Amino acid sequence: AYAVKEKLAVSAYSSSWVNNTLSPAAYGYLVAYHSFADASFLAALLKAKFKVRFAEKEFSFNGKQFAKGTIIVLKKGNEDRLQQFVDLASAHHASVTEVSGGFVESGFDFGSEKVHLIKKPGVILLTGKGVNANAAGEVWHLFDQQLDYPVTLINAEDVDAGDLKNADVLILPDGNYKFLQNKDAGAAIKNWVQQGGKIIAFDNAAAQIARADWGFKSKKEDDDKKKDDKKDDKDAYADIKRYENRERDWIGNNIPGAIYKVELDNSHPLAFGYGSTYFTLKMSDEIYEFMKGGWNVGVIKKESQAAGFVGNRLQEKIKDGTVIGVQPLGSGSIVFFADDPIFRNFWENGKLMLANAVFLVNQ
Missing domain, CATH: 3.30.70 (Alpha-Beta Plaits)
Incomplete structure (x- = not known):
């Protein structure tokens, strides 16, 4: 359960049942x-x-x-x-x-x-070694049981550009992908994107792409460097910690689950069907720099935490950055989510956005 800081508007439930009387002869x-x-x-x-x-x-x-x-x-x-x-x-x-x-x-x-x-997209989902099994399973379940739309599963260790010839969308759930660490394999996948392909990446998969310098950058890289420089200047012994304070130190760098209010650019197809705000479930401090050459579809500004716990050392980091974005790359694009938009398939708020990423973005 989560407590929220804002007052929520509550209205009576109304059925979404629609009784259409349609003619097959319409224009x-x-x-x-x-x-x-x-x-x-x-x-x-x-x-x-x-x-x-x-x-x-x-x-x-x-x-x-x-x-x-x-x-x-x-x-x-x-x-x-x-x-x-x-x-x-x-x-x-x-x-x-x-x-x-x-x-x-x-x-x-x-x-x-x-x-x-809208071109009917061919969708590939990476699974297997290195991929978070829960993250891959929730996407598979969404396509198979809820969207009822075909998706091809490929082992992440075996994927190459040849597998993507007939595909339009490549989904990378949270995981650690070897091909993103291999110069030649990564270049081949990047070339597929530039030719019109689309990658949808969650969590650590998005962070890996950011580190590979495909157009967007993790915000904490610069923040950490500044902190290191400041530490070197002020206190050469800052890394020496007392054993008895280990739990307090750990809590300060922990985020077991917090809800953040995200401001949306709902003029972008990724956010069609949404209002001006979205709530994301953050399980990490990952956040990205505002992009000049891409679309910052979902951004976190100051004082955006709505519920949950965030360690005091992370609170300053999770602000003024992008958590949902689209980075154009040649004729294709990379859609990235700093967090899992459908976490365990109970985070209903993000299911439409994932569908938008598959069907509407880059059409």
Whole structure:
């Protein structure tokens, strides 16, 4: 259980059941996108080989406002499966609006460059030696049991660029990856990203990529260096500690679990479906420098701890940095999470964001 500092707004529960009365003869359909259930519907459409698009900007149609991230399924290109769409929408209780044409009242029309076609991604998940089994298992379970979307499992020690020829997304759960420590193997994977691939990295996997200098950098590297320089200048004996104080010293550098408020750039597809804030479960002090050439989608500023315990020596470190980001790399990108967005599959808050990373980023 966690105590929180902020007052939480509480409202009565309302069912998400949607009773759609849809015609397979419509020009197209607009699907609300603001929850993991909506992402599951998107996964079902892609799995069934529908041509699906999403809106990068808000728009209005027939007097109704639609948010960025709205899913668009047009009759053109899907002529032979419109009844299947109606059936899937009913099965997923999706909130669907029929449209009679491709022109909107405000915003960008459906043929605009601000409306993106979603390519069905081929997804690979690394497992095996060096990979945190719980972290890999939770991702596998999410795809297999919740998204119902195919994912290929490959042993992390065996992966090479040849395995990725038909893949679009490579997921690196928390772990220690040898190929990121090997110059040639790492360069081959990096080249795959530059050619249009996408890596999604959590926890220590993201930290390893940061150390490999692929475009984003761990904030604590500079902080630790400054502290070391300061220690050398002021106290040459600072590392000498008393045995009786060992528990106190350990607690000061420990973070068994704390919830931090993250400010989101919800204009980026990674954060579609979210408001201006997100809550991350931090199990480490990992945080990254603000990127100039990338997208700082989720940042922690000062006094962002909402609940849990953080050792006093770590509190100053976990602020003014990026915890969720997208680093463009050639034609591809690296999506990184300083923390596990779906920790043990109970951290519901991050499931939609992981789905966004797979389906929407870099489309």
